[in-house]
Each structure stands twice: as structure tokens, then as C-alpha cells.
Amino acid sequence: xxxxxxxxxxxxxxxxxxxxxxxxxxxxxxxxxxxxxxxxxxxxxxxxxxxxxxxxxxxxxxxxxxxxxxxxxxxxxxxxxxxxxxxxxxxxxxxxxxxxxxxxxxxxxxxxxxxxxxxxxxxxxxxxxxxxxxxxxxxxxxxxxxxxxxxxxxxxxxxxxxxxxxxxxxxxxxxxxxxxxxxxxxxxxxxxxxxxxxxx
Numbered sequence: 001x002x003x004x005x006x007x008x009x010x011x012x013x014x015x016x017x018x019x020x021x022x023x024x025x026x027x028x029x030x031x032x033x034x035x036x037x038x039x040x041x042x043x044x045x046x047x048x049x050x051x052x053x054x055x056x057x058x059x060x061x062x063x064x065x066x067x068x069x070x071x072x073x074x075x076x077x078x079x080x081x082x083x084x085x086x087x088x089x090x091x092x093x094x095x096x097x098x099x100x101x102x103x104x105x106x107x108x109x110x111x112x113x114x115x116x117x118x119x120x121x122x123x124x125x126x127x128x129x130x131x132x133x134x135x136x137x138x139x140x141x142x143x144x145x146x147x148x149x150x151x152x153x154x155x156x157x158x159x160x161x162x163x164x165x166x167x168x169x170x171x172x173x174x175x176x177x178x179x180x181x182x183x184x185x186x187x188x189x190x191x192x193x194x195x196x197x198x199x200x
Contacts, residue, residue: 001048001049001052001078001081001082001183002078002079002081002082002135003021003082003131003132004082004085004086004132004135005048005078005081005082005085005180005183006020006021006023006045006048007020007021007104007132008085008092008093009044009048009183009184009187010041010044010191011188011191013037013041014107014111015035015037015038015041015111016037016038016040016041016044016191017041017104017107018038018041018107018108018111018114018115019031019034019037019038019039019040019041019042019043019044019045020041020042020044020045020048021041021045021108021119022038022041022042022045022115022116022119023041023042023044023045023046023049024045025115025116025117025118025119026042026116031043034114035114036198038114039198040191040194040195040198043194044187044190044191044194047186047187047190047194048183048186048187048190051183051186051190052078052179052183053074055179055182055183057175057178057179057182058074058077058175058179060175061077061080061172061175062074062076062077064164064168064171064172065077065161065164068157068160068161068164069156069157069158069161072152072156072158075148075158076145076158076161077172079135079141079144079145079148080141080161080165080172080176081176081179081180082135083135083136083137083138083140083141083165084172084173084176084177084180085135085176085180086132086133086135086136087136087137088177089136092180092184097133097136098133101130101132101133104132105126105127108123108127109123109127129143131144138162138165138166141162141165142159142162145158145159145161145162146159
């Protein structure tokens with residue numbers, strides 16, 4: 001899953017949410033260098049990614065893209081799923097999306113000193129471009145995919161993937177809805193399990 005889903009699946013604890021958000025930026029056992037709550041969030045992030053990558057619905061979605069995008073297909077589906085989460089936000093939260101995101105940006109800014117270096121650099125850029133809110137539109141997703149394609153020096157062709165999103169829009173949205181229902185249950189249970197392991 002991509003940024004918005006990881007944030008949403010973290011629960012109400014701000015530091016657990018930060019840990020889940022920065023999970024990709026912390027390798028191996030380096031998570032132990034962070035406060036306990038951030039460690040919990042990083043562990044949760046890893047479990048969410050493992051669950052997602054192995055899930056048959058997620059795999060079905062990546063197969064729609066594999067011919068054109070190869071091993072980048074999973075990254076693209078992650079971004080598509082953040083789009084559907086943002087688009088259908090009212091189904092999942094009583095807090096308006098713009099307010100939810102603004103609160104998260106405030107949390108990031110207040111804790112920027114403890115973020116991994118990559119995320120210390122990324123946070124101001126993300127906030128300035130309001131990436132998380134932009135996920136709600138296909139135009140916003142296009143900007144995200146354009147940026148991802150630039151990072152791969154054009155090799156991924158990810159900037160072209162909104163064509164498949166438009167073509168298979170209903171199928172992707174239906175798959176997201178079914179998958180995310182399962183992921184929410186898994187994440188809530190796994191978060192409790194990890195907290196117990198950490199005696200938090």
C-alpha cells in the first residue's frame with residue numbers, strides 16, 4: 001500500500017502513524033534505533049506490505065498491468081489503491097479528508113527531527129504539493145506517476161499507467177473495496193498483536 005493507506009491503517013497514535021508512514025525508509029534492524037511507538041509502526045508497515053503483496057486480489061490487479069510495467073506493477077497498484085481510498089474517504093472516516101491530512105502534516109512537522117533522513121527531505125515537498133489530497137483525483141495520480149517515472153529515468157513508463165486506470169477503473173475500484181475491507185481487519189488485529197509483543 002502507499003502513503004495514505006499506511007497512515008489510515010495506523011490507528012490514532014501519532015508516533016505509530018509516523019512509524020507506519022516511514023516504514024520504507026528504515027532497513028533491517030535499524031528500526032530499533034527509534035522510540036517504541038515508531039518501532040511498532042514500522043513493524044506494522046512491514047506486515048501490511050507482506051499481506052498486500054501475497055493477497056490474491058492485489059495480485060489480480062498487478063496482472064492487469066504486468067505486460068506493460070513488469071515489476072513496477074505492484075507500485076502502480078499501491079498508488080491506484082490510495083486513489084480509491086482518497087476518493088471514497090467518507091466511507092472510511094468521519095473526519096473530512098482535507099482536515100485529516102492537515103492534521104497528519106502537522107504531526108510530521110512537529111516530529112521532523114526524528115524522521116529518517118529521506119523523509120526529513122520528503123516531508124516539506126509532500127506538504128507543499130499536498131500529495132496526499134491530490135490522490136483523490138486521476139489528475140493527481142498522474143502527477144504522482146510522472147514523478148515516479150522521473151525517478152526511474154523513464155524506464156518504468158509509470159506515467160502512462162493512468163490509461164489502464166481509466167480503462168479498468170470499475171474493476172480496480174471493486175477490487176480495492178474488497179481487498180481493503182480485509183486489510184483493515186488484518187491491520188487492526190496485527191497492531192494489537194505487535195503492541196502486546198512490545199508490551200506497549
